[in-house]
Amino acid sequence: MIISASRRTDIPAFYSDWFVNRLREGFVYVRNPMNYRQISHISLKPEVVDCIVFWTKNALPLLTKLPVIDAMGFVYYFQFTITPYDAKLERHxxxxxxxxxxxxxxxxxxxxxxxxxxxDPVIVTKFFSVSKHLECFSAxxxxxxxxxxxxxFSYVDVYGKHKGRQEGAAIVELEDEARQTIARGxxxxxRENRLILQVCVEDLxxxxxxxxxxxxxxxxxIETVTGYKLKPKKDNNQRSGCRCLESVDIGAYNSCRHGCNYCYAVDDDYGACKNSVYHQIHSPLLLGQVEAGDRIIPRKLTVLRDKQEALFEL
Known part of the structure; x- marks a missing residue:
């Protein structure tokens, strides 16, 4: 099983103490975002966790805790977002x-x-042009x-809920010519900086x-950092064309306080800040506690690593 921590929120930036507590306890509860009363019980024991994938805009709060995570026997890597936007797009x-x-x-x-x-994402506004992106990307x-x-990199997907957040930094729908100019640049x-450039589910x-x-x-x-071949299982819950392996996300929507006005995982900045008040570092849930009427269901887990096929001697 691969743990995604998390596409829904920034656990390293805001919830690192809670996360380490969950590893120590050996399990986490995750509310079904489509069915509030349904909670999944997910084991976090090292023998069933193949790898942890962290998603963050700020890893510093988790950095000092990595030796603890290492000592527990977990393997991980980071998807770390750095964009050049100011507070018009990323308030906090x-x-x-x-x-x-x-x-x-x-x-x-x-x-x-x-x-x-x-x-990620590439956003063009009247304050942030294509040429500005090329300049910032180079730096x-x-x-x-x-x-x-x-x-x-990927281009922004504009959702209806974004329109009320834009406050003078209206996001422009990118024409194909602009997309091609950005991709080529x-x-x-x-290439000049000897970096592998990859694109996430784009028609290019x-x-x-x-x-x-x-x-x-x-x-x-994951095979590189674990040293084992995987028995791959594609994630069918992602967008068409996505190459991601199946993972279990342990985050919660509407809990990230970065205030990015393009974020798909947050309905509004105020709601996310309000929800974070319900966070308790010793709760098995990221937000709140188990309530009367909740149904806790053990999540069926699949270990993906094939220990018969080590890539190299560990």
Whole structure:
């Protein structure tokens, strides 16, 4: 089983104490986002967890806890998002220089092969043009090229709930010409900085620009960091064309406090901040406690690693 921590919220940035407590307890409860009264009981024992994939914009709160996670026998890597946006688009994300230094510290601690840089999503507004993206992407590549092996990008998907959040930074729907200009420019810049450039589920002529197809829950990376071949199982709950392996997400929607006005996992900034009040570090749930009427169902888990096929001697 692969644990996703989390596509729904930033656990390293906001809930790292809770997460370590869940590892110590050996299980976590996750509410079904479509059925409030249904809770999944998910084992977090090292023998059933093949790998943990962290998603974050700020790993610093978790960084000091990684030795504890290592000592418990867990293997992990990071999907780490660094974009150049200011408070018009990312209200509460810490200073980007601080974030970049945190990225470098994380890479120095666990190895650059375990830190994937995400420039995601690519957003064009009247304040942030295509040429501005190329300029910022180049600067970030120069800063991060010795601390990661790859960069993943994708273009923003505009949801209806975003329109009320934009406050003078209205997101522009990208025309195909702009998409191609960005892809070509990013590919050239990544190549100059010796970075692998990958794109996540986009309709692009990847071969034309020498861009590879990304998988966020990536079989290649997981096999590298674990040292074992996997018995792959595709995640059919993701978008069509997604190459991710199946994972179990332990986060909760409407709990991330970064305040990104393009986020699909948050309905509004106020609601996310309000919900976070219900977080308790010793609860098995990320938000709140088990209530009367809740139904707790053990989640059926599948171990993906094939111990008969080690990639190298451990």
């Amino acid at each position: 994300v810490p200073d980007k220089y601080q974030i970049i230094e945190g990225f470098k510290r994380l890479s120095d601690t666990i190895g650059k092969e375990r830190v994937v840089w995400r420039y 970030l590549c120069q800063s991060l090229r010795n601390y990661t092996e790859r960069c993943v 990013f590919a050239d810049i990544a 002529d990847r071969q034309r620009y020498n861009i590879s197809e990304a998988a966020c829950i990536d079989r290649e990376i």
